[in-house]
Amino acid sequence: xxxxxxxxxxxxxxxxxxxxxxxxxxxxxxxxxxxxxxxxxxxxxxxxxxxxxxxxxxxxxxxxxxxxxxxxxxxxxxxxxxxxxxxxxxxxxxxxxxxxxxxxxxxxxxxxxxxxxxxxxxxxxxxxxxxxxxxxxxxxxxxxxxxxxxxxxxxxxxxxxxxxxxxxxxxxxxxxxxxxxxxxxxxxxxxxxxxxxxxxxxx
Amino acid sequence: xxxxxxxxxxxxxxxxxxxxxxxxxxxxxxxxxxxxxxxxxxxxxxxxxxxxxxxxxxxxxxxxxxxxxxxxxxxxxxxxxxxxxxxxxxxxxxxxxxxxxxxxxxxxxxxxxxxxxxxxxxxxxxxxxxxxxxxxxxxxxxxxxxxxxxxxxxxxxxxxxxxxxxxxxxxxxxxxxxxxxxxxxxxxxxxxxxxxxxxxxxx
Amino acid sequence: xxxxxxxxxxxxxxxxxxxxxxxxxxxxxxxxxxxxxxxxxxxxxxxxxxxxxxxxxxxxxxxxxxxxxxxxxxxxxxxxxxxxxxxxxxxxxxxxxxxxxxxxxxxxxxxxxxxxxxxxxxxxxxxxxxxxxxxxxxxxxxxxxxxxxxxxxxxxxxxxxxxxxxxxxxxxxxxxxxxxxxxxxxxxxxxxxxxxxxxxxxxxxxxxxxxxxxxxxxxxxxxxxxxxxxxxxxxxxxxxxxxxxxxxxxxxxxxxxxxxxxxxxxxxxxxxxxx
Numbered sequence: 001x002x003x004x005x006x007x008x009x010x011x012x013x014x015x016x017x018x019x020x021x022x023x024x025x026x027x028x029x030x031x032x033x034x035x036x037x038x039x040x041x042x043x044x045x046x047x048x049x050x051x052x053x054x055x056x057x058x059x060x061x062x063x064x065x066x067x068x069x070x071x072x073x074x075x076x077x078x079x080x081x082x083x084x085x086x087x088x089x090x091x092x093x094x095x096x097x098x099x100x101x102x103x104x105x106x107x108x109x110x111x112x113x114x115x116x117x118x119x120x121x122x123x124x125x126x127x128x129x130x131x132x133x134x135x136x137x138x139x140x141x142x143x144x145x146x147x148x149x150x151x152x153x154x155x156x157x158x159x160x161x162x163x164x165x166x167x168x169x170x171x172x173x174x175x176x177x178x179x180x181x182x183x184x185x186x187x188x189x190x191x192x193x194x195x196x197x198x199x200x201x202x203x
Numbered sequence: 204x205x206x207x208x209x210x211x212x213x214x215x216x217x218x219x220x221x222x223x224x225x226x227x228x229x230x231x232x233x234x235x236x237x238x239x240x241x242x243x244x245x246x247x248x249x250x251x252x253x254x255x256x257x258x259x260x261x262x263x264x265x266x267x268x269x270x271x272x273x274x275x276x277x278x279x280x281x282x283x284x285x286x287x288x289x290x291x292x293x294x295x296x297x298x299x300x301x302x303x304x305x306x307x308x309x310x311x312x313x314x315x316x317x318x319x320x321x322x323x324x325x326x327x328x329x330x331x332x333x334x335x336x337x338x339x340x341x342x343x344x345x346x347x348x349x350x351x352x353x354x355x356x357x358x359x360x361x362x363x364x365x366x367x368x369x370x371x372x373x374x375x376x377x378x379x380x381x382x383x384x385x386x387x388x389x390x391x392x393x394x395x396x397x398x399x400x401x402x403x404x405x406x
Numbered sequence: 407x408x409x410x411x412x413x414x415x416x417x418x419x420x421x422x423x424x425x426x427x428x429x430x431x432x433x434x435x436x437x438x439x440x441x442x443x444x445x446x447x448x449x450x451x452x453x454x455x456x457x458x459x460x461x462x463x464x465x466x467x468x469x470x471x472x473x474x475x476x477x478x479x480x481x482x483x484x485x486x487x488x489x490x491x492x493x494x495x496x497x498x499x500x501x502x503x504x505x506x507x508x509x510x511x512x513x514x515x516x517x518x519x520x521x522x523x524x525x526x527x528x529x530x531x532x533x534x535x536x537x538x539x540x541x542x543x544x545x546x547x548x549x550x551x552x553x554x555x556x557x558x559x560x561x562x563x564x565x566x567x568x569x570x571x572x573x574x575x576x577x578x579x580x581x582x583x584x585x586x587x588x589x590x591x592x593x594x595x596x597x598x599x600x601x602x603x604x605x606x607x608x609x610x611x612x613x614x615x616x617x618x619x620x621x622x623x624x625x626x627x628x629x630x631x632x633x634x635x636x637x638x639x640x641x642x643x644x645x646x647x648x649x650x651x652x653x654x655x656x657x658x659x660x661x662x663x664x665x666x667x668x669x670x671x672x673x674x675x676x677x678x679x680x681x
Contacts, residue, residue: 015561068560068561069554069558072558075557075558075559086557087556092450094548099541102541114537114538115450116453116534117453117494157553158548166548167544167547167550169543170539170543172533
């Protein structure tokens with residue numbers, strides 16, 4: 001199959017589907033006779049990505065695969081078309097989500113301990129309804145509290161391919177080094193380990 | 204506004220929803236300051252149309268406005284993408300098929316006699332559509348009922364090289380035991396998947 | 407509140423606090439009383455409020471002037487209480503924690519190097535503040551990411567004249583056999599009433615087939631059936647053939663798809679025992 005034709009078929013498929021397409025799904029579009037390798041699909045995707053550079057749509061790779069999307073820079077015009085105005089998320093919701101994303105799996109108790117306030121059931125419900133978090137199990141302690149983790153949908157929604165792509169957490173500093181650090185003009189504030197690597201993802 | 208920018212904004216708006224956009228709606232995307240005439244929008248749309256000529260999506264004009272759509276020539280691939288999750292075959296269908304396989308050639312009457320209930324025409328039609336059974340002739344009795352046999356496709360579907368590879372009926376009792384064991388295994392596996400450290404979500 | 411009574415600030419009437427607000431509280435902490443409730447909602451809890459108090463003064467978390475921060479925190483609490491705004495319990499707990507830290511800081515340290523006195527009383531609070539602050543920042547970072555449906559939009563095009571491909575359910579052989587097993591069991595129930603006379607023995611038929619195969623090396627599959635025996639006879643012959651195949655006594659051969667099937671006896675074999 002010619003590369004241009006392969007590109008056009010992938011383009012048609014990616015635009016036809018309202019969900020991201022995984023490489024495997026793209027491969028399944030073709031019959032065995034058509035003999036399309038994974039490599040040639042990836043090459044065609046790269047070509048499409050280059051082709052759409054700077055246009056009103058872009059081809060992005062996220063956790064579940066590839067999808068065409070309208071870039072951020074066109075949101076002002078596109079959102080005028082939308083009947084429902086996109087909602088803003090409360091700080092309580094975002095902080096709860098951040099704690100789940102960076103420290104998963106966590107219980108509600110873990111979140112409350114760090115935030116210093118109660119987590120409303122409504123927030124957890126909203127996050128579940130958005131399919132950003134799910135209960136992955138229960139911690140083996142009295143009461144067996146639910147353990148929350150983020151979903152693939154969460155990664156997709158935030159344009160991430162995996163958890164390691166989350167913005168890095170700022171470092172914790174040690175109080176005992178305070179005097180030394182302050183004297184040394186407060187250097188090295190952001191060079192310590194970040195937690196993101198601890199959160200494994202099974203992509 | 205540069206024409207390329209206008210094109211990209213219209214492209215973004217048209218791709219942002221699967222519904223057609225009327226010229227008036229496109230005009231409303233822009234503020235009065237942006238000062239975009241109907242003519243310049245139409246010129247930009249013609250440019251987009253030309254641009255997408257021969258690609259996997261095309262910009263078409265229909266009664267209610269403009270929209271991007273997948274050209275029909277890509278239907279073979281796109282339709283594979285849209286495949287619905289297949290439903291399971293009914294017990295009645297499987298029983299009918301099994302009886303045809305083991306007792307072929309049989310008439311509908313034969314099957315009904317053994318099953319003790321009527322065989323729906325729909326079941327026979329589905330089995331024929333699936334290319335698992337065919338009419339091999341007619342029994343020489345009043346009414347000349349069709350005689351059903353299984354096809355080569357049936358053997359392929361069940362990974363048999365010939366009918367003789369069908370397990371003998373006497374093996375069926377063993378099968379029941381095996382099945383019971385398999386079910387026990389399944390239950391064991393399901394509880395395992397409830398593991399906690401599985402961070403990501405695979406729909 | 408009992409927590410408050412241990413601090414000097416509680417003795418101060420609200421009016422005085424009000425009067426000294428310009429000098430002793432960060433300016434923007436003075437808020438018209440009717441807006442205080444809104445102000446409270448702006449904080450995500452006591453840690454958030456404390457961070458605010460610290461950051462307002464460009465202080466490092468690691469170097470909190472506990473006495474000063476505690477004083478500010480408590481006067482803020484007091485304002486809320488005098489306005490009868492109901493405070494979440496967490497705020498009151500924090501007031502107690504702060505007061506305790508403050509009093510421990512005031513105690514003279516007798517032995518600087520002893521393990522007992524080693525820990526800075528502020529350590530736990532500083533740890534919590536830092537921990538909270540990094541997630542507060544992470545939440546802001548998350549919010550800054552382009553979110554689908556808010557900042558970016560999935561591109562979609564019309565596909566109305568393209569229909570989903572037909573896909574058939576998968577069935578495995580075991581499923582088919584289970585279905586057959588069911589139907590046979592049911593049919594046994596039916597047949598026990600109507601049949602019983604014909605008396606065709608499966609073993610007898612098996613022996614019969616093997617007998618015939620000794621004479622001809624290769625027989626047509628169809629030749630093994632006698633139509634005059636009716637359906638019952640055909641079924642018995644068929645089952646006999648299947649049984650013989652299973653026991654490895656005969657082979658069924660089909661040269662091409664849907665072509666004629668032939669039956670052949672295997673080279674080494676034993677006669678089945680007749681009934």
